[in-house]
Amino acid sequence: MLEVRDLRKEFKGVTAVDGVSFTVPAGGSLAVVGESGSGKTTCARIVTGLEKATSGTVTRHGSVQMVFQDPYQSLDRRQTVRSCLAEVLAHHRRDRSRIGELLDLVGLDRRLGDALPRHLSGGQRQRVAIARALAAEPRLLVLDEAVAALDVSIQAQILNLLVDARAATGVAYLFITHDLSVVRHVCEDVVVMSRGRVVESGPVERVLSRPEHEYTRRLVASVPRPGWVPRRAVSRD
């Protein structure tokens, strides 16, 4: 579905991504996790063509769409939900009649088709962003921290929606996230990035339960959970 080989990206002499390779199988779900500055978002932007790699190859089999973190900024505030979806459907020569179907797929009341973004909650906007991405019937959806800004009860709704949409359409996911519990829930494989490099990769269950790399271990250990006691690491100034 997607094959990334030896990706490298430099910004003014600073290497943001350094020799990154991964693949997403058709209908699969791969997470790229890491902290700020790890290069994960740069990878996503290269995959979707928003950024050009300095070297390396990206092979896409079929179309790719992207969902961003902030649903407040990614929608045109003067465009109704219906018109937003109609525009994408027309552009991809798909039937307008699919609007209702798409709204159903993302769990939006069809009556909200006439609403402007400002009339919608954050969770509803993110549903619109996902419906818009799915309107083009992509083979791969790149989700860049797509649930990070949502409240936990809304996040749960969107995660269920993403699980359902994959089952219904066979779309593959490339999940860019810092949240390991989200990874566990919706992804089969994971790539852990630190400082532009892949430090560990493999099936989610193996990597998160038995991390081999020191950095992955620290990442897993720092997630608050029942019985967790925060510890001061050796000072890293």
Next chain:
Amino acid sequence: MTLLQLDRITVAINGQPVLRQVSLEVAAGEAVGLVGESGSGKSMTVKSVVRLLPPGATAGGTVRFDGADVGALSPAALRRMRSRDVAMVFQDPRAAVNPVRTVGDFLTEVLRDQGVSRAIATEKAVRSLSEVGVGDATRRLNQRPYELSGGLLQRVVIAAALLTGPRLILADEPTTALDVTTQEEVVAILDEQRRLRAAALMFITHDLELAAAVCDRIAVMYAGEIVEILPAARLHDDARHPYTRALLASRPGAVAPGERLVTVPGIPQSALTAPAGCVFADRCPHAEARCHDERPVFTGSAACHLLEVL
């Protein structure tokens, strides 16, 4: 001993309710976590402690700090309380510091204002920085905020908060903007230093597990009300309010991977849009007729009509 007492606090902005009768006590040296989703009133509750309300706000109820009615304090006494007894740490450390002044200026400002000599203020600042794990403290004093990472700068803000020996620390999502490994470090430092000084803490977060790890008790807020208060250690076993249970069940870790998450239908209400009866009634899977009509009274640990049967 009760250090802080909020008694039926209400806040409205331009006539629209934000907080509806919030009552909470914090003992000296105790850590209380305020959790809930956006718009639930967590930040407004904390701001009402030091009367930092936005323009157009009207407040009701009584805040008592160390026995004194905060609403009746003179401007000078309120300033003293804000600068000496109560320290604040917010989500974005860059918004808390003056970007063009040095770290040293920021740390010594309050002490200098209190008449402490420059040499002693600087010495205290260096010690405070070391205590929060900022190495090479003397050099840091001459740096400016843009030269420091977010995690480092938040530790500087915590160092400043501890400098005046506060009896209460108000921390509003202090680690939300930080990476998870940095969050662990900053939270561990805040927890350790607070305990060493026996300062009380009000810790706002949307992360239930984080709150449970550093707090003695958890207060769960929804639509401008506290719906449940319980010991942090009993969060998973003893949560009784349907909203608290829903929050716990909707986290991705709560079910096996791939299984459906338990979701709450609808969207979080605010104090303004909350229904007349129980604030959670329109989203609650157990709601009965009286839940929609009658507002439950907070009894014991939660505000819910159905505590006996759930």
